[in-house]
Amino acid sequence: MANILIVEARFYDHLNDLLLAGARAAIEAAGHTHETVTVPGALEVPGAIALAAEAYDAFVALGVVIRGETYHFEIVAGESARGIMALTMDGLAIGNGILTTENEAQALTRARPDEKDKGGEAAKAALAMLALRARFG
Numbered sequence: 012m013a014n015i016l017i018v019e020a021r022f023y024d025h026l027n028d029l030l031l032a033g034a035r036a037a038i039e040a041a042g043h044t045h046e047t048v049t050v051p052g053a054l055e056v057p058g059a060i061a062l063a064a065e066a067y068d069a070f071v072a073l074g075v076v077i078r079g080e081t082y083h084f085e086i087v088a089g090e091s092a093r094g095i096m097a098l099t100m101d102g103l104a105i106g107n108g109i110l111t112t113e114n115e116a117q118a119l120t121r122a123r124p125d126e127k128d129k130g131g132e133a134a135k136a137a138l139a140m141l142a143l144r145a146r147f148g
């Protein structure tokens with residue numbers, strides 16, 4: 012049994028609740044345990060995972076970045092993904108469920124567990140990487 016840390020960037024409460032429900036359900040269905048920590052925004056997610064790297068078996072990154080009027084969207088979306096990918100290349104098992112969308116409607120469809128279930132998908136990705144590390148690591 013693995014202990015998974017969900018790191019959620021709580022920028023949009025209603026969308027985060029959906030992502031969290033999907034991720035928790037997927038981890039529990041696979042027979043693993045989980046804890047959740049909350050950070051202010053997607054830019055803080057890679058740092059939080061780095062701080063907790065030694066304490067958990069795998070990580071699920073959750074959040075929602077919705078395009079605004081300025082270049083900030085590119086920074087938040089791109090740099091959070093870049094940070095998570097850097098940690099992945101260091102050998103951490105991480106599923107990235109940070110949505111980067113044009114609008115709230117796109118985010119809602121992707122966050123809902125009974126639609127695209129990107130939270131659940133990210134949790135399954137983290138577990139898949141954990142299994143690969145057990146095999147090759």
Ligand SMILES: Nc1c(NC[C@H](O)[C@H](O)[C@H](O)CO)[nH]c(=O)[nH]c1=O
Binds near residue numbers: 051052075083
């Ligand atoms: N605009 C969004 C943000 N922005 C906040 C940053 O992630 C960060 O918390 C801030 O710059 C302080 O370091 N975060 C999201 O998760 N989603 C957004 O749409």
Ligand SMILES: CC(=O)[C@@H](O)COP(=O)(O)O
Binds near residue numbers: 078079080081083
């Ligand atoms: C991530 C974003 O683009 C956003 O939330 C910030 O909006 P804005 O560019 O209008 O300041």
